[in-house]
Amino acid sequence: MRLIIYTGKGGTGKTVTSCCTAIKLAEKEYRTLVVSSDPAHTLGDAFKLSDHNKQDSIESNKHDSIESSQMRKISPNLHALQVDPIIEIKEQYSDILTYMASIFSSRGVDEPLAYEIAMMPGMTQLFSLLKIEQLIHTKAYDAIVLDMPASGEALRYLYFPKLAGAIGKKLSGLMGAFSGFSKMFQAFSGISLPNGVLQYEQELFDRLDILSDIIRDNNVTSLRLVANPDSFSIENAKRALMSASLYGINVDLAVVNKIIPSSALGENSGEYFTKLTEFQQTKLEEARANFYPLPIKEVPLHSVELAGVEMLRSNANLMFGDSDPADIYYQGKPFSIVQQDSNRLQFAVKVPFTTEKDLEITRFGSEVILKIRSATGYIVNVIPLPVITYNMEILEATVNNNVLDIIFEKN
Ligand SMILES: Nc1ncnc2c1ncn2[C@@H]1O[C@H](COP(=O)(O)OP(=O)(O)O)[C@@H](O)[C@H]1O
Numbered sequence: 001m002r003l004i005i006y007t008g009k010g011g012t013g014k015t016v017t018s019c020c021t022a023i024k025l026a027e028k029e030y031r032t033l034v035v036s037s038d039p040a041h042t043l044g045d046a047f048k049l050s051d052h053n054k055q056d057s058i059e060s061n062k063h064d065s066i067e068s069s070q071m072r073k074i075s076p077n078l079h080a081l082q083v084d085p086i087i088e089i090k091e092q093y094s095d096i097l098t099y100m101a102s103i104f105s106s107r108g109v110d111e112p113l114a115y116e117i118a119m120m121p122g123m124t125q126l127f128s129l130l131k132i133e134q135l136i137h138t139k140a141y142d143a144i145v146l147d148m149p150a151s152g153e154a155l156r157y158l159y160f161p162k163l164a165g166a167i168g169k170k171l172s173g174l175m176g177a178f179s180g181f182s183k184m185f186q187a188f189s190g191i192s193l194p195n196g197v198l199q200y201e202q203e204l205f206d207r208l209d210i211l212s213d214i215i216r217d218n219n220v221t222s223l224r225l226v227a228n229p230d231s232f233s234i235e236n237a238k239r240a241l242m243s244a245s246l247y248g249i250n251v252d253l254a255v256v257n258k259i260i261p262s263s264a265l266g267e268n269s270g271e272y273f274t275k276l277t278e279f280q281q282t283k284l285e286e287a288r289a290n291f292y293p294l295p296i297k298e299v300p301l302h303s304v305e306l307a308g309v310e311m312l313r314s315n316a317n318l319m320f321g322d323s324d325p326a327d328i329y330y331q332g333k334p335f336s337i338v339q340q341d342s343n344r345l346q347f348a349v350k351v352p353f354t355t356e357k358d359l360e361i362t363r364f365g366s367e368v369i370l371k372i373r374s375a376t377g378y379i380v381n382v383i384p385l386p387v388i389t390y391n392m393e394i395l396e397a398t399v400n401n402n403v404l405d406i407i408f409e410k411n
């Protein structure tokens with residue numbers, strides 16, 4: 001079983017890359033599911049599904065153990081699932097939500113506001129992930145490709161389960177131990193704990209735990225980064241790489257999508273187009289340096305919008321050729337943190353440079369910027385710093401054997 005998650009900045013091509021990967025996996029005869037929880041019906045758009053074949057696919061999917069009108073059959077081995085977070089919350093969370101809202105409203109908060117407060121940030125994301133846990137449980141698929149909307153924050157909720165699970169278990173364990181809890185609670189709020197809420201909560205945390213184990217199992221889950229040849233999307237993906245490294249989630253591939261091919265340049269291209277292409281080549285070089293040591297797939301910008309099964313399939317061939325998208329393309333930790341003592345911390349990052357000679361190292365807020373001169377100008381390597389270093393200073397920074405070692409000290 002493989003869980004492949006694509007993440008990156010909006011518009012970089014996560015959805016189409018997920019679809020291409022899924023098409024290739026299905027060709028390789030994996031029973032494949034591609035899942036998106038984007039609010040817009042992006043999978044339908046990418047595959048160019050009409051509402052007409054929606055009816056057919058619902059009919060043919062009646063036997064599926066996950067009942068959902070959003071499950072569509074694309075080809076014999078390939079299904080696409082558009083998760084509706086609102087439906088998921090309604091089905092999986094509404095008892096707890098109502099209960100929490102009732103606590104707040106008993107404290108004098110208006111009911112609409114009480115619901116807003118009770119809805120914790122990231123809940124919609126979390127329930128999309130819980131859907132994955134449910135799907136894995138059915139054992140109906142060999143490969144699940146997850147298209148994760150807007151990286152950064154969303155990615156955080158991948159790590160959330162373990163923490164929320166651990167805290168929640170303690171809490172609900174405590175609550176359970178209080179046999180008279182609901183009575184006591186009733187006494188001061190006037191609201192009794194609805195039947196089954198505790199039991200349900202416990203189940204929820206158990207599922208979160210399972211989900212977290214799946215995601216941090218490097219033989220099952222791979223996170224893949226999607227960026228374009230521009231600084232913002234590269235930086236965004238780089239931060240995701242750093243966080244994933246720290247949390248023990250394996251990142252095995254970076255996709256740089258929408259590269260204008262040099263072959264598109266002709267004698268009559270004009271200055272604007274030539275400049276843009278050159279700029280992209282610089283950014284591509286920057287991406288290679290920034291995603292080191294991950295393997296990179298470089299995908300051209302097509303002359304028309306990438307959509308529809310046929311076009312996705314030919315793009316999948318460009319990306320993967322004969323190789324198997326279920327392979328683990330890289331395993332390792334590009335970042336690591338070692339606490340040397342209570343004041344000192346060693347932050348090690350794999351970099352594509354062998355020595356710090358000719359390398360300019362500057363800290364800029366929550367990042368360290370490495371600049372190295374290249375034939376075309378400077379190559380910039382952005383090193384996103386972990387939160388723990390925010391109140392620390394850099395004592396020294398050295399590069400040895402493709403590892404940048406930064407020693408931080410508390411000030
Ligand atoms: N390599 C490409 N060539 C041409 N169009 C592309 C390419 N990659 C993505 N697109 C188009 O760019 C838009 C955004 O892609 P999408 O996969 O929806 O991004 P995301 O899911 O990251 O927001 C879509 O219209 C898609 O068809």
Ligand SMILES: [Mg+2]
Nearest residue numbers: 014015038042
């Ligand atoms: Mg998308």
